[in-house]
Amino acid sequence: MAFLRTEPPTVNFATGAPGKPVHLTVQTVGAIGFGPHPDWVSYLVQSPAGKWVHSTLWDLPANTMIDVTLYEYDGGSPLRNPEIGRVYGVTGNEETINGKKVSLIDATQGNGVGHTFSVPTLGINVPLYAVNGNAKNFCNASPCGLSEAHNTITFSFRTPKATGQYAFQCFVPCGLGWLYGNGGPMQTIGYMDGFLKVVSS
Numbered sequence: 001m002a003f004l005r006t007e008p009p010t011v012n013f014a015t016g017a018p019g020k021p022v023h024l025t026v027q028t029v030g031a032i033g034f035g036p037h038p039d040w041v042s043y044l045v046q047s048p049a050g051k052w053v054h055s056t057l058w059d060l061p062a063n064t065m066i067d068v069t070l071y072e073y074d075g076g077s078p079l080r081n082p083e084i085g086r087v088y089g090v091t092g093n094e095e096t097i098n099g100k101k102v103s104l105i106d107a108t109q110g111n112g113v114g115h116t117f118s119v120p121t122l123g124i125n126v127p128l129y130a131v132n133g134n135a136k137n138f139c140n141a142s143p144c145g146l147s148e149a150h151n152t153i154t155f156s157f158r159t160p161k162a163t164g165q166y167a168f169q170c171f172v173p174c175g176l177g178w179l180y181g182n183g184g185p186m187q188t189i190g191y192m193d194g195f196l197k198v199v200s201s
């Protein structure tokens with residue numbers, strides 16, 4: 001039960017002027033490096049004050065453009081289902097990866113896909129191109145910094161008008177060492193699962 005009580009803090013991005021786009025900066029890492037599960041893959045989010053926070057609970061204003069910058073620091077693999085290599089539900093159905101527009105990642109090529117940012121109820125899927133797991137400057141403990149191997153991924157989406165909690169998750173079985181890779185961090189809020197908590201703006 002202690003495990004269930006340790007919900008991460010909600011980070012509030014809904015304090016700006018109504019209608020003004022919100023900038024959200026997140027990172028995905030191969031190992032969080034601290035806490036009860038230091039070797040688990042995870043998301044972190046940068047608070048409006050600029051501090052990296054280990055949380056996947058984000059208050060976002062309703063009906064607002066969210067401009068996401070995501071630093072991907074983890075290695076990857078081919079996908080079991082190539083469909084999740086497709087970008088959809090975000091502006092233009094594309095992301096930029098290191099400045100290049102991409103609408104589909106063929107995960108059999110290059111470093112493969114590390115994680116996805118997927119919000120099933122909003123029809124959003126953004127595959128996150130991985131870094132080379134053998135890179136000399138591979139990040140082994142978060143928060144990772146820009147001098148460490150990463151891909152800079154950007155995309156934008158509009159939050160719905162309806163307030164509520166919209167679950168997001170990763171669809172890459174990245175829970176290394178768990179049954180089919182789907183346990184542990186893949187099912188734990190704060191790591192590879194979270195909520196967009198859409199509140200009135």
Ligand SMILES: [Cu+2]
Pocket residue numbers: 041114115116170171172173174192
């Ligand atoms: Cu993942």
